[in-house]
Amino acid sequence: MQINQVNLVNPDTLPSLAELWLAGPVIEILIAALTVLLLDLFLKDEDKGALTWISVLGLATAGAMSLVLWPSGEGILFNSLRIDGFSLFFTNLLLAAAILTLLSSVHYLKETNIQKGEFHALILFSTFGMILMAMANDLILFFLALETMSIGVYVLTGMWHQRSAAGEAAMKYFLNGAFASGFLLYGIALIYGATGSTNLERIGDYLSQNPLQGNFLLITGAVLLLIGLAFKVAAVPFHFWAPDVYEGAPTPVTGFMAVAVKAAAFAGWIRIVMHQLSPLEDQLSFILWAIAILTMTVGNLLALTQSSVKRMLAYSSIAHAGYLLIGVIAGNDMGGSAVLFYMLVYTLMTLGAFGVLMALQQAGKDNDSYQAFAGIGFKHRFLALAMSIFMLSLAGFPPFGGFTGKFYLFRSAVESGHTVLSVIAVLNSVLSVAYYLRVIVMMYMQEGRGEAKPFRRSPYLYTAIAITALGILWLGVAPDFPLELSRISIASLR
Amino acid sequence: MTESFPGILTLLLGIPLLGAVVMGFIPRNSKGSLFGCALFFTVLDLLWSLNILSRFNSTLGEMQFVERVAWIPSYGVEYFIGIDGLSLFLILLTTLLGPIAILASWSIEEKVKEFLLFMLILQTSMLGTLLALDLFLFYVFWEAMLIPMYFIIGVWGGPRRIYAALKFVIYTMSGSLIMLIGIIALVTTASQLNQTTSFDLLRLYDLRLSFEQQMWLFLAFSLSFAIKVPLFPFHTWLPDAHVEAPTAGSVILAGVMLKMGTYGFLRFAIPLFPDAARAAAPFISTLAVIGVVYGALVAMMQSDLKKLVAYSSVSHLGLVMLGLFALNLQGVQGAVYQMINHGLSTAALFLAVGMIYERRHSRMIADFGGLWKVIPLFSVIFLVITLSSIGLPGLNGFVGEFLILLGAFKNMTPWAVVAASGIVLAAIYMLWMYRRVFFGPISPENQTLKDVGTREIVVLVPILVLIVFMGIYPKPILNRISPSVEKIIARMERPTTLSRQTLEERRTAEKEGARHAN
Numbered sequence A: 001m002q003i004n005q006v007n008l009v010n011p012d013t014l015p016s017l018a019e020l021w022l023a024g025p026v027i028e029i030l031i032a033a034l035t036v037l038l039l040d041l042f043l044k045d046e047d048k049g050a051l052t053w054i055s056v057l058g059l060a061t062a063g064a065m066s067l068v069l070w071p072s073g074e075g076i077l078f079n080s081l082r083i084d085g086f087s088l089f090f091t092n093l094l095l096a097a098a099i100l101t102l103l104s105s106v107h108y109l110k111e112t113n114i115q116k117g118e119f120h121a122l123i124l125f126s127t128f129g130m131i132l133m134a135m136a137n138d139l140i141l142f143f144l145a146l147e148t149m150s151i152g153v154y155v156l157t158g159m160w161h162q163r164s165a166a167g168e169a170a171m172k173y174f175l176n177g178a179f180a181s182g183f184l185l186y187g188i189a190l191i192y193g194a195t196g197s198t199n200l201e202r203i204g205d206y207l208s209q210n211p212l213q214g215n216f217l218l219i220t221g222a223v224l225l226l227i228g229l230a231f232k233v234a235a236v237p238f239h240f241w242a243p244d245v246y247e248g249a250p251t252p253v254t255g256f257m258a259v260a261v262k263a264a265a266f267a268g269w270i271r272i273v274m275h276q277l278s279p280l281e282d283q284l285s286f287i288l289w290a291i292a293i294l295t296m297t298v299g300n301l302l303a304l305t306q307s308s309v310k311r312m313l314a315y316s317s318i319a320h321a322g323y324l325l326i327g328v329i330a331g332n333d334m335g336g337s338a339v340l341f342y343m344l345v346y347t348l349m350t351l352g353a354f355g356v357l358m359a360l361q362q363a364g365k366d367n368d369s370y371q372a373f374a375g376i377g378f379k380h381r382f383l384a385l386a387m388s389i390f391m392l393s394l395a396g397f398p399p400f401g402g403f404t405g406k407f408y409l410f411r412s413a414v415e416s417g418h419t420v421l422s423v424i425a426v427l428n429s430v431l432s433v434a435y436y437l438r439v440i441v442m443m444y445m446q447e448g449r450g451e452a453k454p455f456r457r458s459p460y461l462y463t464a465i466a467i468t469a470l471g472i473l474w475l476g477v478a479p480d481f482p483l484e485l486s487r488i489s490i491a492s493l494r
Numbered sequence B: 001m002t003e004s005f006p007g008i009l010t011l012l013l014g015i016p017l018l019g020a021v022v023m024g025f026i027p028r029n030s031k032g033s034l035f036g037c038a039l040f041f042t043v044l045d046l047l048w049s050l051n052i053l054s055r056f057n058s059t060l061g062e063m064q065f066v067e068r069v070a071w072i073p074s075y076g077v078e079y080f081i082g083i084d085g086l087s088l089f090l091i092l093l094t095t096l097l098g099p100i101a102i103l104a105s106w107s108i109e110e111k112v113k114e115f116l117l118f119m120l121i122l123q124t125s126m127l128g129t130l131l132a133l134d135l136f137l138f139y140v141f142w143e144a145m146l147i148p149m150y151f152i153i154g155v156w157g158g159p160r161r162i163y164a165a166l167k168f169v170i171y172t173m174s175g176s177l178i179m180l181i182g183i184i185a186l187v188t189t190a191s192q193l194n195q196t197t198s199f200d201l202l203r204l205y206d207l208r209l210s211f212e213q214q215m216w217l218f219l220a221f222s223l224s225f226a227i228k229v230p231l232f233p234f235h236t237w238l239p240d241a242h243v244e245a246p247t248a249g250s251v252i253l254a255g256v257m258l259k260m261g262t263y264g265f266l267r268f269a270i271p272l273f274p275d276a277a278r279a280a281a282p283f284i285s286t287l288a289v290i291g292v293v294y295g296a297l298v299a300m301m302q303s304d305l306k307k308l309v310a311y312s313s314v315s316h317l318g319l320v321m322l323g324l325f326a327l328n329l330q331g332v333q334g335a336v337y338q339m340i341n342h343g344l345s346t347a348a349l350f351l352a353v354g355m356i357y358e359r360r361h362s363r364m365i366a367d368f369g370g371l372w373k374v375i376p377l378f379s380v381i382f383l384v385i386t387l388s389s390i391g392l393p394g395l396n397g398f399v400g401e402f403l404i405l406l407g408a409f410k411n412m413t414p415w416a417v418v419a420a421s422g423i424v425l426a427a428i429y430m431l432w433m434y435r436r437v438f439f440g441p442i443s444p445e446n447q448t449l450k451d452v453g454t455r456e457i458v459v460l461v462p463i464l465v466l467i468v469f470m471g472i473y474p475k476p477i478l479n480r481i482s483p484s485v486e487k488i489i490a491r492m493e494r495p496t497t498l499s500r501q502t503l504e505e506r507r508t509a510e511k512e513g514a515r516h517a518n
Helices: A017-022 A024-042 A049-069 A085-112 A116-135 A139-157 A164-195 A200-209 A216-232 A242-248 A251-276 A278-304 A309-330 A333-360 A381-395 A401-415 A419-445 A459-477 A480-491 B008-023 B031-055 B085-103 B112-131 B135-144 B146-156 B161-194 B201-205 B211-228 B237-244 B247-272 B274-300 B305-326 B329-360 B376-390 B396-411 B413-438 B454-472 B475-493 B500-517
Strands: A074-076 A081-083 B064-072 B077-083
Touching (some): A017 A024, A017 A074, A024 A049, A024 A116, A049 A116, A085 A116, A085 A251, A085 A333, A085 A459, A116 A139, A116 A251, A139 A164, A139 A251, A164 A200, A164 A216, A164 A242, A200 A251, A200 A278, A216 A278, A242 A251, A242 A309, A251 A278, A251 A333, A278 A309, A278 A419, A309 A333, A309 A401, A333 A401, A333 A459, A333 A480, A381 A401, A381 A419, A381 A459, A401 A419, A401 B135, A419 B146, A419 B161, B008 B064, B008 B077, B008 B085, B008 B112, B031 B085, B077 B112, B085 B112, B085 B247, B085 B329, B085 B475, B112 B135, B112 B146, B112 B247, B135 B161, B135 B201, B135 B247, B146 B247, B161 B201, B161 B211, B161 B237, B201 B247, B211 B274, B237 B305, B247 B475, B274 B413, B274 B475, B305 B329, B305 B396, B305 B413, B329 B376, B329 B454, B376 B396, B376 B413
Antiparallel strands (some): A074 A081
């Protein structure tokens, strides 16, 4: 078997300055994270609000750098990272998700006494890992990036350590995640064994040049890889960790997990499964079908029975992973760009909904039962209006982004001949209407019990909610520009 | 065919929306100015639609006042609207019932601003549904209609409003989403044949699909429309929604929204899939006739006035469906005419029932009796509406029912015979109800009821005038409807299905062509 020999002493193989320059945006996040950690040591408690701004500034700078520095498709650092439209799309999506999370958590952190320094640094570190996942062109690098992300998120889950649920959630997440990593790594090893490389492009070349029938090593490897990835997007039947973890984690972290972790993992789904492993489509399609249908149906059915809105959102995020998998199954370019577009919409809807949950949070205690929403419709008009937009959009009503996104996904499925799958998906959407509307029922159609609850008003949180709500309207009414972006991003993979 | 944007139809859509925006600046405790604002904009919309009526060319069957502009080019979606004889009077009905429903809601005291906002948004989305000629645009309006209605029933409705509102949404949505897949499949098939992606309805009319494709797509579309109509056995959401909805909600729901279903059949399901429609006609007509008789029988047994009117809608719309699926000129023309009739008379019935309810806080037939002596004017108005609803010659209902039966007798006599018996049943339950409410001994609680006030007369008179006018002089309306109906009938009679073989041949020819081009 041929092994890549890289002689590090040879100056030709060292990364050139130009390559490092291209990696600038990612390195910049790392620098911001380390700055936050260092400053945390010296800042007084009352000055620690500055950490938020340093982090947001760091993330925004990275976004700006990526827009300026990343022109076209190019592999850097031994072709282990690819800089293309796809990376650019996900980088900025993930950065936006991180910024919105940080903005909406300002007040939450104050209320819950979560350590600010660590919180910000961990968000930055895991964002760093996520972006590398989206760029990774090599399975080993993908794995390392995924671990960087995961370890950050494991700790974030347990950050509110006064609550026993937090410890349980973190432990559960860590153990399950470790298992998933094992699957993933085993899969990578088998694929390496079968193809002789961990580089995605070489694997792709191998797959297109060699007969795949009966190559059990390869297929087993691919299946194990799929399982690892399915864990990260909480696809059924690898979802058991998700509800408890989502419920136990501090609400901003839950939103961040539901959105950013999922987005990064879907970047992997697209780049690895949909793009490079596409010759294996015949062998994998049955498994993907089963996972997608189960994920949608189980997610929706269980969401229907929840009494806590936070848990409901956790299950609904599982169901949405199922919808997203439709695009992966469609396998064509339209499917890929549908996933990208839906990811964008989903990010806004979900972050917004968790933002409203945070606004309801009061005095060191999560307040996330349906009852907490009772009667707020005509008392806290802004929050209720925003929440209605998020719920209606999640349920897929026009003229909100959720509808255009679902439409695009279903269309990619029909176009590639998976009409049955899209029918199952729409029936699932009907199911989901029941529980999303329940929130609206509580807000507008039932009276609040007892006195009006003291809502904490934080300008940053409200700004974040307003941004997401307006974004959803924009994606619903004039989606042309983002649609075009997602199309270009997918086209850049070729 | 002009294609200017923004044109007069966009203005028609925009006026209620503009009203909603203006209303945003009015303080929420000044009920008078809120109502004034909503009324001003809906009346303006009504006047604007009359202007459109006066400029409408009654000799054309084509789309008029067409506006077309790219909306989402990457989907191939356009903002494409227009009006023809099929939609013209439904639009007028919508703009007429808008201010009437708002005026009838004066008794609402709580959350007035939100209520009126939803009414205005609802108005725009209903008009949009009737105007849209792009399937995607149509679907957006079609679904957007649900949200304000959901809130109107759910917030301002009766005791079981939450259940009723949810049932309404779930039923309608399950149908619509299946239609969404149908739309996607239709457009995908079309784009494979024509090499361009477009949701343009008029171009999709010319598409030639195999019979099997037509059947599947017809099924997907009609399920959605059948639920909205509602065709038996998909009607169970209707009584709940009507009973719990506030008066304005019932008026709009019965007056306009139910017609969206029949309109959908006429505009989309039948002309897009003509062969499938013809094949399915006996089946759908059977369901329609069952609806006619079943609705009438159930209505007869109701003790609640609102429920009685709700079930009578099931019966009447069954008749409309029978007319549509007679698939000939008289039947379809009668169906379109009857849609407007039903909109007027049922809206008026719901308004009148609402007025009784406001006075007595009861809708039970048993609580009334002898009202004729106490409130004579109201009784006379109610009588006219009742007679219109049962199709007395000289009033509007007669014209529509007559045409429908005429059309149905031509193609499907047995169905027409059964349906005619349903009309007799309608006379029985309506008149029986009238007798129990307005004649007989009077109970002391009803002695002090007040007769109709000025506001209520203003609400009812326009409808009454139209009921009589459309009964004695239907010609100007039928004249404007028939060119468009003729066009649809002509489309039905043209051979549309290509045999599988020719399709294959054409595809290979196209492939050859593409190869040569390369």
